[in-house]
Amino acid sequence: MSSEIAPPVSVDAGDPPAVKIDGVAKSFSGTVALEPVWLKIRRGEFLTLLGPSGCGKTTLLNLIAGFLEADAGELFIGDELVTQVPPHKREIGIVFQNYALFPHMNVAQNVAYGLRTRRVSRAETRQRVREALDLVKLGDFADRRPRQLSGGQQQRVALARALVIRPRVLLLDEPFSALDRNLRTAMQVELKEIQSRLGLTTVFVTHDQSEALSMSDRIAVMSRGRIRQIGSPSEIYDRPQSRFVSTFVGDANLFAADLLGRDAGAASLDVGGTRTSLATYQDECPAPGPVTLVVRPEQCALTAAGEPGTVPATVALSVYQGSYAELYLDCPAAEGGRAMLRVPASEALAAGTTVGIRLPDTGPAVFAREDEGAAA
Ligand SMILES: Nc1ncnc2c1ncn2[C@@H]1O[C@H](COP(=O)(O)OP(=O)(O)O)[C@@H](O)[C@H]1O
Ligand SMILES: [Mg+2]
Incomplete structure (x- = not known):
């Protein structure tokens, strides 16, 4: 069949969705961190969890990653039920705020880490590490140690390390909040470019409304363990449905x-x-x-x-x-x-x-x- 007559890609771009969160909830010793959440993340979508400190963003991200076990509900990645699947078998890439690079390994070894644990061959590892470093524009830095890099460069290594495993979903928890403003803006543009080029389903956490407005396909605004509103940046900014959302965004x-x-x-x-x-x-x-x-x-x-x-x-x-x-x-x-x-x-x-x-x-x-x- 020629591409001209191929069926059009569905606008919803996802049945099944890339991630389906079905009534997932979490408390810590009786204190509710996350009320039951229902959320479908579309394939290739850049979804941002936006809300003030302590509203449950990291908790929700860690539940998707499998670092936390849900008290209730079910979680699907694609059509696979992963509620009981350990983190390393979920095929998810993660970038944290504080880089979390291995200090004793050079850049290439850091990036290769996820492939070594997955028993990918040496030749393929070399090839994929090179591709990932080129993607984040660090092709010339493979032999450096993390401490010889700037904050922005370290965060790019962390991104390459997450991308190299070809994750089904990329999760980022306030990845640029330690960077100064100019660098932060540059990194936002770069991440957005890479994400849309790869068509990568991405869940991005931030408390910064302008970062959320500029990068996202959709924003889920959270407070007190609940999603208060979810929509495109302009729906959130132009049509907030509660006083909280209207004052937190804009x-x-x-x-x-x-x-x-x-x-x-x-x-x-x-x-x-x-x-x-x-x-x-x-x-x-x-x-x-x-x-x-x-x-x-x-x-x-x-x-x-x-x-x-x-x-x-x-x-x-x-x-x-x-x-x-x-x-x-x-x-x-x-x-x-x-x-x-x-x-x-x-x-x-x-x-x-x-x-x-x-x-x-x-x-x-x-x-x-x-x-x-x-x-x-
Ligand atoms: N491991 C934990 N033990 C106890 N309470 C926690 C733990 N992790 C998070 N919390 C609490 O859950 C709530 C949500 O936290 P978190 O998801 O980290 O918020 P955010 O990332 O939006 O700042 C907060 O009140 C926080 O204190
Ligand atoms: Mg957090």
Whole structure:
């Protein structure tokens, strides 16, 4: 059959999925680290587990890797049930934050380690180690010891060591968090390139929202041992379904508002005395009563003070950021009395200037006040 008439690859790219997590849960001596999780990771997908420290990201990763035994549930890699399979038989590549290279072995020996334990022949090992080192651009460093390498180079060795076994799934736990910002960005680009070139199913753990937004096909946002929302980066950023997700991912202005009514998707609100009506996107709009209105800084516009329908505020501080300025505003209608807008640097205003904040007609979300306690 010629490739022109081959059946198209299914959009879902995975039945069975690369990884299926079916009600997997974990507690440590009575303390819940991970509530039961159901999750299907698609073949070739870059999935990020994002959440604050202690929310259960590493626990979930270690359950997939087999370093931890689940209290409940089942785990599949491809269509193989692996719940009882030891880590080294799961064909998974792992990269940790702290490199974890063997100090007494050179780079090539470190990378070859997983092949030696799998009894791959010497000739094939040499060939595959060379390929893996070329992939991470360390072809000339095979004889060095880890201590003779920079942090970024050590992390590339760790990546080559994970890739050389041709894993079914690549797991990375905050792999770049020890690197400085420029190097970190470079490594993100490089990993993303390698991952998409190889079509490698990848689960990436981070607490850094910008890292998650820039690298992922999908993000699972976690707090307190639960996945709170899962979706593409733009679904997570543009359509957060809870106050926690909207504030953990991206900047948000929070206004204490009263929801007066809801009609055909339009919410009418009283925001600190200012009446407004706007279209929300969220799946479940709360009942009328006290709510939190969540608006991204770029959805707000600055007006002269006293414009009808705008929320009154006073410039407290203008922070120059190069191409733009961040205006921190004293705003009685905002929770904590603070709002933030970005304006072109040339339009920065002096502290003490009174202004109005124009809220958008569409786009923001309102959440019931009781959701506020759900932060991690
Ligand atoms: N081996 C362990 N023994 C006891 N508690 C643990 C252990 N590992 C993790 N925990 C607890 O489980 C929760 C989730 O931890 P972890 O998965 O490491 O979070 P994250 O990686 O998101 O920072 C935390 O409260 C942590 O203290
Ligand atoms: Mg962790």
